[in-house]
Amino acid sequence: MKPIFLANWKMNMLPAEAETFCKSFLGLVQADASYTDIGIAAPYTSIAAVKAALGGKKGIWLGAQNCHWADNGAFTGEISAKMLKDMGCDFVIVGHSERRQYFGETNDTVSKRALKTIENGLRAVVCIGETEAQYKAGITNQVVLEQLKGSLAGISADMTKDVLLAYEPVWAIGTGLTATPEIAASVHALIRSELINMYGNVVADHLPILYGGSTKPDNIAGLCAMPNINGGLVGGASLQADSFAKLVINGR
Ligand code: PGA
Numbered sequence: 001m002k003p004i005f006l007a008n009w010k011m012n013m014l015p016a017e018a019e020t021f022c023k024s025f026l027g028l029v030q031a032d033a034s035y036t037d038i039g040i041a042a043p044y045t046s047i048a049a050v051k052a053a054l055g056g057k058k059g060i061w062l063g064a065q066n067c068h069w070a071d072n073g074a075f076t077g078e079i080s081a082k083m084l085k086d087m088g089c090d091f092v093i094v095g096h097s098e099r100r101q102y103f104g105e106t107n108d109t110v111s112k113r114a115l116k117t118i119e120n121g122l123r124a125v126v127c128i129g130e131t132e133a134q135y136k137a138g139i140t141n142q143v144v145l146e147q148l149k150g151s152l153a154g155i156s157a158d159m160t161k162d163v164l165l166a167y168e169p170v171w172a173i174g175t176g177l178t179a180t181p182e183i184a185a186s187v188h189a190l191i192r193s194e195l196i197n198m199y200g201n202v203v204a205d206h207l208p209i210l211y212g213g214s215t216k217p218d219n220i221a222g223l224c225a226m227p228n229i230n231g232g233l234v235g236g237a238s239l240q241a242d243s244f245a246k247l248v249i250n251g252r
Helices: 015-028 044-054 081-087 097-102 107-119 132-136 140-151 157-162 181-199 201-206 220-224 241-251
Strands: 004-008 038-041 060-064 091-094 123-128 163-167 209-212 231-234
Touching (some): 004 091, 004 163, 004 241, 015 241, 044 060, 044 081, 107 123, 123 140, 140 181, 157 163, 181 209, 231 241
Parallel strands (some): 004 038, 004 231, 038 060, 091 123, 163 209
């Protein structure tokens, strides 16, 4: 499977900054229809700027970082998958650990958001991963399996072609502590085997499992060389065009 690299800009990047990033990034990385391996999840207010700066460039997916499970309604402060689709988005990140940690996101709400994302013709990037305390307590596998099953509840085998998973150990996010390729690969293997149980071999083989957590241009190749690691969800290293471009080039 060709690796995929998704930028998660989080709450960063004004529209003008996003435009500067995209112009410089496009000059640094080969992005065309033959390289459908890059995505940018911008904050809502910069999605239009990314879209305009990319100029419909094929090979770079436009994304958002969350969406609600209703199409519209009295949900102050929320945004729907329908609205994001209308803006031209291709994918939505759901269940990021920062959403789970700071905004009360649960496996149940994550699965509802994922379902709505797919129903609206977008890809859902479903995030799972254990906290530092869970890692230290040796319950990583149990936590990851529970999150995997809970977050994909209601997603049928047919829908999985629009699902990507991101395994992001919380202790590695923004901390500079990357999971070693071996640690990451063992959890990815566990996820792959549970996907076989849930959906069978064909689906499990085609479902990309990205790794996230302090990925950098100089550690991405080692991670992507491991079996079952199909790319990266990149936070800090995706905020500079040259570092994200280097990461993509090194990881390919
Ligand atoms: P990081 O973030 O690369 O800055 O660790 C990854 C993420 O949170 O998706």
